[in-house]
Amino acid sequence: MKLGWGPEVGEFQTELRTFLDEHAPAEAAAARNFAASDHDVIPQWARDWQATLFDHGWMIPAYSPELGGRNATPTQTMVYLEEMARRGVPRSLHFPGYAIVAPSLLEFGTPEQQALAPAAIRGDTVWCIGMSEPNAGSDLAGLQTRAEVFDDRFVLNGQKVWTSYAMWAEKCFAYVRTDPNVPKHKGISLLIVDMNTPGIEIRPLRHISGSAEFAEVFFTEVEVPRDNLVGTLNDGWRLTQGSLAHERAGLWVDSLVRIETTISDLVALARDRGLDTDTGYRRAIASLYERSASLRALGYQGFAQFTNGADAPSEHQYMKFATSELHKECFELGMEMLGELGAVIDGEFAEAQGRWLRSYFVSFASTIAGGTSEIQRNIVAQRVLGLPRG
Amino acid sequence: MDFTLTEEQELLVETAARLLRDECSPSMLRAHMDNPGAAAPLWAQLEAFTELGDGPCTDLALFCEQLGYVAAPGPFFADAALYRPLRQVLGIHDERTGTVADSGVYAPDADQVDVIAVIRDHEVMFATDASTRLVPTADSTRRLFAIGREPKAGDTVAIADDQLREWRSRAWVAAAADAVGTARRMLDMSVAYAKERIQFGVPIGSFQAIQHKLADLALTVERATSAVRYAALTIDERDADRFRAAHVAKAAANAAAHQAGKDGVQVHGGIGYTWEHDLHLFIRRAEGSAHWMGTVNAHHDAIADILFA
Numbered sequence: 001m002k003l004g005w006g007p008e009v010g011e012f013q014t015e016l017r018t019f020l021d022e023h024a025p026a027e028a029a030a031a032r033n034f035a036a037s038d039h040d041v042i043p044q045w046a047r048d049w050q051a052t053l054f055d056h057g058w059m060i061p062a063y064s065p066e067l068g069g070r071n072a073t074p075t076q077t078m079v080y081l082e083e084m085a086r087r088g089v090p091r092s093l094h095f096p097g098y099a100i101v102a103p104s105l106l107e108f109g110t111p112e113q114q115a116l117a118p119a120a121i122r123g124d125t126v127w128c129i130g131m132s133e134p135n136a137g138s139d140l141a142g143l144q145t146r147a148e149v150f151d152d153r154f155v156l157n158g159q160k161v162w163t164s165y166a167m168w169a170e171k172c173f174a175y176v177r178t179d180p181n182v183p184k185h186k187g188i189s190l191l192i193v194d195m196n197t198p199g200i201e202i203r204p205l206r207h208i209s210g211s212a213e214f215a216e217v218f219f220t221e222v223e224v225p226r227d228n229l230v231g232t233l234n235d236g237w238r239l240t241q242g243s244l245a246h247e248r249a250g251l252w253v254d255s256l257v258r259i260e261t262t263i264s265d266l267v268a269l270a271r272d273r274g275l276d277t278d279t280g281y282r283r284a285i286a287s288l289y290e291r292s293a294s295l296r297a298l299g300y301q302g303f304a305q306f307t308n309g310a311d312a313p314s315e316h317q318y319m320k321f322a323t324s325e326l327h328k329e330c331f332e333l334g335m336e337m338l339g340e341l342g343a344v345i346d347g348e349f350a351e352a353q354g355r356w357l358r359s360y361f362v363s364f365a366s367t368i369a370g371g372t373s374e375i376q377r378n379i380v381a382q383r384v385l386g387l388p389r390g
Numbered sequence: 391m392d393f394t395l396t397e398e399q400e401l402l403v404e405t406a407a408r409l410l411r412d413e414c415s416p417s418m419l420r421a422h423m424d425n426p427g428a429a430a431p432l433w434a435q436l437e438a439f440t441e442l443g444d445g446p447c448t449d450l451a452l453f454c455e456q457l458g459y460v461a462a463p464g465p466f467f468a469d470a471a472l473y474r475p476l477r478q479v480l481g482i483h484d485e486r487t488g489t490v491a492d493s494g495v496y497a498p499d500a501d502q503v504d505v506i507a508v509i510r511d512h513e514v515m516f517a518t519d520a521s522t523r524l525v526p527t528a529d530s531t532r533r534l535f536a537i538g539r540e541p542k543a544g545d546t547v548a549i550a551d552d553q554l555r556e557w558r559s560r561a562w563v564a565a566a567a568d569a570v571g572t573a574r575r576m577l578d579m580s581v582a583y584a585k586e587r588i589q590f591g592v593p594i595g596s597f598q599a600i601q602h603k604l605a606d607l608a609l610t611v612e613r614a615t616s617a618v619r620y621a622a623l624t625i626d627e628r629d630a631d632r633f634r635a636a637h638v639a640k641a642a643a644n645a646a647a648h649q650a651g652k653d654g655v656q657v658h659g660g661i662g663y664t665w666e667h668d669l670h671l672f673i674r675r676a677e678g679s680a681h682w683m684g685t686v687n688a689h690h691d692a693i694a695d696i697l698f699a
Binding site (some may be wrong): 001002003004005006024028263267270271276279282283285286289290291292293295296297298300301302304307309315318322374376377378379380384385386387388389390 | 392393394395396397399436447448449471490563581584585592593595596598599600602603604605606607608609614615617619620627629634635637638642687689690691693694697698
């Protein structure tokens with residue numbers, strides 16, 4: 001056990017830091033703020049930045065240079081994720097293309113489909129993921145968007161919801177039902193859908209803090225070429241696992257660093273509000289700190305298991321619900337410290353209040369999106385603790 | 391942070407687990423309640439490992455986790471986790487076994503060691519002839535002694551604030567390791583029970599309420615365990631973060647100890663509430679550990695002092 005990473009990362013880290021010092025855009029710092037404006041969800045600076053990362057082999061370090069990487073080792077990838085998180089520099093402002101579509105195509109796609117991966121990683125093509133539906137949230141396999149199967153094409157009818165970036169996407173990675181007569185997991189297929197196809201209607205969905213980064217997507221007699229099937233017909237459920245496997249062991253890093261930043265903000269807020277000598281608030285902040293520090297250690301414990309060959313370290317099964325709930329609690333405390341003005345945005349404090357308020361509301365989604373806390377706990381109980389399914 | 395254990399460390403953990411499983415059963419713990427001599431065979435085996443107290447905190451902490459898992463009685467902790475590190479921070483060499491009473495707090499196992507190091511203000515007196523009184527506690531596995539006001543024979547050595555801080559941080563981490571070990575024991579017992587206990591025709595572990603409770607408990611235990619290992623690592627590398635890390639470790643371990651006890655009984659239902667069931671042996675050890683050397687609030691206050699400095 002040791003605190004540092006050893007010689008294998010020294011040069012890698014220096015190169016990364018030099019690159020970031022020279023190229024990281026100033027706008028990136030503001031983008032990390034939970035409450036950043038959504039007026040331009042994928043601004044030009046972000047598109048340019050993602051392309052720069054790709055061209056210099058810093059987009060997905062573990063991939064080969066043609067795919068925007070530099071053949072990095074798992075430990076080097078961890079160092080990369082740590083550094084990016086520490087600086088608050090996002091790789092991209094739209095994750096579907098590089099995080100889900102590209103790895104899925106590379107693993108399951110035809111050569112023609114794999115050729116789409118570089119543009120997805122570079123961000124030249126913006127993708128959205130068509131997964132959740134009004135009647136298929138946690139029970140994703142219950143999805144109903146129907147794709148009728150013909151020799152040369154599919155015809156889609158149905159609806160997707162919570163589709164992030166749908167308003168800006170050129171393509172959709174859509175999970176559809178190609179066989180309604182078999183058990184639900186067995187009749188799902190994965191299709192690449194061109195978002196310009198006639199019959200697709202996008203309706204932005206506003207969420208509780210007022211902005212609309214996601215949308216409902218309606219399909220009415222949408223024709224999709226047969227060649228756009230990814231993998232085998234009716235084998236799509238298996239493909240939902242496609243993601244950056246080698247980065248899975250470091251997914252928690254960014255969430256955790258954000259929590260640490262928020263805790264620093266809480267300390268500053270306590271001072272601003274004259275609450276820094278109050279035992280109650282001091283202990284509340286210390287408690288949040290204790291839990292985030294121990295979660296950080298848990299994340300590294302999991303990474304150690306990963307480098308020792310554990311494909312899905314048990315330690316990491318906790319991270320999603322633990323970090324999202326902890327972050328929510330941080331924002332709740334921030335709101336509490338704002339006092340009587342907590343829900344009001346007025347006066348000299350307006351900007352700070354606005355940020356805390358918005359962050360607090362936005363955090364309500366974090367325990368739902370990407371797997372609810374309840375489902376995550378079921379997974380821990382059943383897969384990690386071995387308790388029987390109900 | 392690289393958390394991979396070396397082969398030697400893995401072997402140490404395996405050896406400790408096996409040894410303690412064989413030598414420290416719940417029935418021995420019950421016998422020990424009335425007869426401290428029942429733990430003599432265990433101490434005979436553990437004496438060889440006390441030199442872990444002179445080595446890396448990481449290794450000692452790994453060993454202490456295993457001790458906590460079986461609620462091992464006896465002077466191992468006193469000698470290895472308290473006395474030896476105190477000698478080391480003061481630069482003293484000694485062949486004797488010892489325990490420590492820090493600033494009026496009780497000394498563990500004072501009747502089974504050669505020396506009681508009594509810390510008062512900035513002095514440490516190595517007393518070989520002190521009046522001691524066994525104090526009744528809820529935790530029979532950890533025998534605590536009150537030390538008389540005027541210990542008689544013994545050398546006195548000065549100790550500075552920074553030395554105290556180093557020694558205490560190491561002691562907290564070792565105590566935290568013991569606590570997470572006991573918490574893990576109760577988690578394991580509860581998970582096992584949930585799998586075998588049938589009600590309404592199914593194992594109660596299939597009910598979501600039980601699953602979520604145990605998932606939350608597992609998170610608390612895992613998080614605390616990692617926090618302890620990290621703290622031990624910072625101590626071994628004399629990292630600037632080590633004092634903060636030690637407070638985090640002890641606070642996290644205390645929380646795990648409390649939660650494992652409460653949730654453990656809840657999952658076991660009525661039977662977990664009986665004297666006959668072994669669970670309470672571990673609840674007592676865990677509560678003892680959680681209150682000893684700083685409660686949650688005490689360590690949170692210290693963390694706040696660091697954050698607001």
